[in-house]
Amino acid sequence: MNISRIVLRHVAMPLKSPFVTSFGTTTDKEFLLVEAYDEQGLVGYGETTSMTGPYYNEETLKSNHHILRDFLIPLVLHKTIQHPDECMELFHPIKRNNMAKAALEGAIWDLYAKQQNVSLSRAINGEKSRIPVGVSIGIQPDITAMLKQVEQFVAQGYQRMKVKIKPGADIDVMAAIRREFGDIPLMADANSAYTLADIDHLKQLDEFNLMMIEQPLGHDDIIDHATLQREMTTPICLDESIHTVDDARKALDLGSCRIINIKVGRVGGLSHSRAIHDYCHDRGIPVWCGGMLESGVGRAHNIAITSLPGFTLPGDTSGSDRYFDQDIIEPAVTVQDGFIEIPTTPGIGYNLNHKRLDAVTLFSETYK
Template sequence: MEIKQINLSIIKMPLKAPFENALEKVNEREAVLIEITDRDGFTGYGEAVAFSTPWYTEETVKTCFHMLKDVLIPLLAKEPIAHPKEVSKRFRVVRRNHMAKAGLETAVWDLYAKRKGMPLWKCIGGRMQSVAAGVAVGNHDTFEALQQIEAFLGEGYERIKVKIKPGHDEAFIREIRQSYPNLKLMADANSSYTLDDLPRLQKLDEFGLLMIEQPLGTDDIVEHAVLQKALKTPVCLDESIVTYHHAESALRLGSFKVLNIKIGRVGGLWPAVRLHDLCLAKGIPVWCGGMIEFGISRAFNLALATMPGFTIPGDLSASNRFWEKDIIEPEVAVENGRIRVPDAPGIGYELNREYLKKVRVYHEFIRL
């Protein structure tokens, strides 16, 4: 694959409704879209999923744009790429900046699959032609959260994730369980607890949660091991696991029983596949986490979730979950609780270029 040109676009769109967690309230979303075109005319799409401010990780839209333009694209352009696996190796000389790396690396994967004439999910060893849909409720008002849950269940979603934090946990979960005793329910804490909150977290054991996601520090695996031993509910790690080594170390410590895999968080599709393979070998279930993405990143999540270890419904929702209109054609749709994965080459979706022009706030064209 000889890259000829790369388009970088910053887009911005308002959410249909605010999405709130323990750290931030998101009203609008920015992201960097990447289009890479090779000398044969094939084009691959990627999306860097950092937020406008560094509340989830240290990366932002602005830092991703800088890293892509000034560091990663020059590295990629040094010599042709034979296979997308090579991209992550080439980027090892750059520390962290996983979301910037993932945006470019995934675009190479899409390009590669299109050149092969294969759906991306088949290129990475996916097996399922449809995946179970799951959704996150980002609302801390109990009444409104219950209304959202009812609406999502009516749309066929199989798993619901709610956001918790100290003082907004036991009573909140209890009300949901009373209304929906058999619901596949999980709680995401976004690192808002400490080990001092152990008695509070132990009270959640009675509600039969699928898991508690990232209850402790974003960079911790040691205290999570202590916590997991004291809880019946499985601990799921998210922000703590950004490399294969982190996952191996946390497994040795017994820090988690479930892993959330986000392509952007771990630096690309190939690192995500390697984490899947590790957990599958260890008997650890995984699921695909969401980042309030636009359609390009959502398409990569769908492809990843077709792999056999993804036995828990992920944050895989329809395009209309967050957007009045998405930037892809066709838009992602949920039917009877599942999302069908496209059979077209690559990610199977195209950019809606007319709409892209309306939501694009900045653009640079790079010829190599």
Template sequence: MQIKRIDRYCVRLPLKQPFETSYGRISEKAFDLMLVTDEKGNQGIGELVPFEQPDYIEETLDTARIVIEKHLIPLLHNRWITHPFETADYFDQVKGNYMAKSSLETAIWDLYARRQGKSLKSYFKDTRAKVPVGVSLGIQTDLTKLLEQVTDYVNQGYQRIKLKIRPGYDLAPIAVIRQQFPDLLLMVDANSAYTIADLPHLKKLDKYQLALIEQPFAANDFLDHARLQKELETAICLDENIRTLKDCELAFALGSCRSINLKIPRVGGISEALRITEFCRDKDLLVWLGGMFESGVGRALNLQFASQQQLTFPGDISASDRYYYEDILSEPIAIQNGMIQVPDGLGIGVSLAEETLLKYGAYENLYT
């Protein structure tokens, strides 16, 4: 197939309530939808997900847009693509900028599947129709309200709760949740808020029987994470550290973690994500799907990927109404009994709600 046209919707969706982590607070999510059209008129959709500030990783929405327009789209000009795996090879000459690459690579995977009349999950091994899901909670200093939130999500059926933590906000909220829900699958995410100097304090987390402690140290701290993992009974999960399969290999060799939070955009797309899941399976590392406040497009992609039987740990793939009053899908994603149905349509299995999209987004053509 040949890419003949690339369009973009620049969208801003207000959050139902602000979300706070150790690195910042957001009240709306800005993102782009990339629409890629082939020579036969088939169209695939990808989502560009980086935040507007370089506080999660160095890539931002603005920098990704520049890289897409000036460096990635030209690499697709006049190319015939036999399989989406080739896209990653074409983009390899552009260093880093994985979220920019993923927005186009995943759109091409969606296009490829739709063109062949298949669901995206048909290209993965050992898939299932429904996936278990968890939910991520931002920093809520009112512990009574925090417990109300946790209770609400447990009642909705979410099978795992992830709590954002930071220095000064860790032991107390964890203790409150654990006291109320002693058997809850509970994990915490620090988003790099601690340093190796906090090791004695972090060891106190072991007594709460947490499923995982995610990203306590900075994204380049493979060695310090390895030191901490040796001191902890609880498994460390790496997130921001992992951009490529090579990062997984390094983390495994050093003993930096026992789990990987895999975010498809953060590793450049589906092709690298598949390599990482295969490595994790071979090395007995727990791998699961994280989230980036995606719209329904990104959530549908995550559901297709998470349909693989290997991904048993409930990922951050909550229902559409978790964050947003309105989603941009014709049929918003819903949770039922702790599970979400994997969309069955072609490609990622969803269609856009044009009226809602135009309400929150602006359209432009990037390449014809």
């Protein structure tokens, strides 16, 4: 394929309600939508998953814009690319900045799938026709509010509840959920809110029979997590610490975790996601797909990657109505009986609602 034109849109979509984690509160989802066009006018879509500030990782919306505009787009514009996997090598000289890379690579993957007249899932060798999904619940003002949230999502059929925790909003919250809802599939996500000094406190989570606790310690740590995992029966899942296959290998060899969360943006795109999946699948390590409050475009990419066979645990790819009154795709992503059907039409399988997209676009730039 020859990339003849690329458009970047700065999009801001209000969330239905604030999303609270240990590192702050999000009220609007801002991202860059990447549109990659070929010479025949076909277009592929990708989106950045960074936050506006460097709180999840070092990337921000503004840094993504800089890296895309000044470094990544020039590497692919008017270049002949036979297959999206080539982006791994093309982008390799640019250190980190994985969310910027993933957005552009995702647009190229979508364009490639449309050119091949296959679904994105089929293009990356996905096997499933539908995927089980869970939901991520932010920190609530009090336990009563948390129980209402869990009740709502259990009623909607979500197959796993992920609850954000932090010091002061953890043990009592999980205990209340267990008392109220029994042995539902339940996990905790700490977003690096603890240290090894909290080891005795964290060990109290073992009594709740959790599926896992996600990234309890430092965002770049694999050493202390190994110490903590030896002391806990609850499986540790690593998120922020894993960017490459080598990171996964080191963490698993050290015993730092028993599960890995693969976020397409965090690891640099679909090709890298598939490589980490393949490595973990060969070692018998379960993986699942995490979310970053994506719009329907990023959500579609998550659905596609989750179609690979090693994604055996429900991910965070909830329906569009979980976060937005109106998404930028049509039809919206919907959950039926705890599952999302994987689109079979070419590319990401959803159309852009251009009227809605224009309404939430703050500015756009064209590179040609």
